[in-house]
Amino acid sequence: MPTVLLLGAGSDMAIALARKYASEKYDVQLAGRNTKALEPLMQDLQVRYGVNASVHAFDATDYNSHASFFHSLPVIPDTTICVFGYLGDQATAQQNWQEAAQIIHTNYTGAVSILNIAAETYEKAGKGTIIGISSVAGERGRQSNYIYGSAKAGFTAYLSGLRNRMAKSNVHVMSVLPGFVNTQMTQHLKLPPLLTAQPEDVANAIRKADKGRKNVLYVKWQWKFIMLIIKTIPEAIFKKLSL
Numbered sequence: 143m144p145t146v147l148l149l150g151a152g153s154d155m156a157i158a159l160a161r162k163y164a165s166e167k168y169d170v171q172l173a174g175r176n177t178k179a180l181e182p183l184m185q186d187l188q189v190r191y192g193v194n195a196s197v198h199a200f201d202a203t204d205y206n207s208h209a210s211f212f213h214s215l216p217v218i219p220d221t222t223i224c225v226f227g228y229l230g231d232q233a234t235a236q237q238n239w240q241e242a243a244q245i246i247h248t249n250y251t252g253a254v255s256i257l258n259i260a261a262e263t264y265e266k267a268g269k270g271t272i273i274g275i276s277s278v279a280g281e282r283g284r285q286s287n288y289i290y291g292s293a294k295a296g297f298t299a300y301l302s303g304l305r306n307r308m309a310k311s312n313v314h315v316m317s318v319l320p321g322f323v324n325t326q327m328t329q330h331l332k333l334p335p336l337l338t339a340q341p342e343d344v345a346n347a348i349r350k351a352d353k354g355r356k357n358v359l360y361v362k363w364q365w366k367f368i369m370l371i372i373k374t375i376p377e378a379i380f381k382k383l384s385l
Contacts, residue, residue: 143193147171147219149200149256150226151180154325155275158345159223164191166349171219173200173211174226202226202252203244212259221271221352222260224253228290229328235289242289249293254300261304264313271314273348274301278319278360281369284385305357316351317358320344321365337364 146163148156151172160170164187172180172195180197187195200211228248235242257272264270279287280294298317305315322328322338339347339361351359360366375383 143167143169144220145169145171145217146221146223147173147215147260149173149222149224150202151183151197152176153225153227154341155320155323155344156223156225157183158341159225159348160187160195161191162342162345162349163221164193164195167191167193168221169194169196169217171196171198171215171217173198175199175201200256202256203247205252205255208256209259212256212263218263218267220269221273222257223273223275223348224257225275226252227275227277229287230290232287232289245289246293249290250296250300253297257300257304261308261313261315265308265311268312271316271352272301272304272308273316273318273352275318275320276301278321278365278369281319282373282380286385314355316348316356318344318348318351318361319359319365319369320361323361337362337368 146168148160148170150156151160152174160172160183164170170187170193172184174180177197177199184195184197187193196216198211198215201207226248228245230241230245235245253274257274260272274297276298277294279291280298283291301315301317308315320339322333323344324333324338324340344361347359347361
């Protein structure tokens with residue numbers, strides 16, 4: 143059976159992805175900080191789908207552990223999906239470097255650290271898939287979330303460069319920009335229903351795009367055009383907007 147590794151497996155999107163890939167007979171490696179909390183999902187996947195599921199301790203910001211974590215997996219996964227992220231609080235991050243650092247290092251530094259290791263392994267093997275969950279927030283900095291957005295902008299650029307590098311090695315890299323998703327991370331926000339996806343929508347879209355080896359995925363097609371408009375607003379006008 144093929145194997146998928148989910149980095150940040152405790153999130154709502156990761157749970158939906160685990161179920162989607164397991165339903166298509168992928169063995170699933172669940173990686174996260176709280177391994178105890180992942181055990182019920184592991185058991186559910188095994189019973190419901192008859193696949194081999196396993197739980198592994200992983201901390202996105204413990205960079206020194208990333209190489210040993212990846213190379214000690216019982217099977218090198220065919221697909222690695224980076225799901226973890228931290229929205230944080232913009233107002234707090236403006237005043238408190240610890241909050242800003244957590245946003246930056248969780249969304250960018252930690253992702254680059256672990257995916258560099260996966261990419262090196264896949265490049266040597268001449269096969270593999272890397273999927274990174276970035277954000278439309280990285281398309282243009284806005285006053286409401288520019289620290290989070292800047293980290294995601296960096297991650298989007300990283301995935302683009304990695305895709306460029308890995309193409310000649312038969313390793314596929316896909317960038318995912320979900321837009322609003324109804325998860326625990328966004329439950330305190332008032333989200334527009336038309337532009338908000340459910341975790342299952344994201345999982346289904348990712349799996350379909352994975353099969354088609356799509357390069358960049360906007361889960362809700364409207365976001366592609368919304369962000370195109372936002373990116374083309376002249377800076378002299380944009381800086382006066384409250385976004």
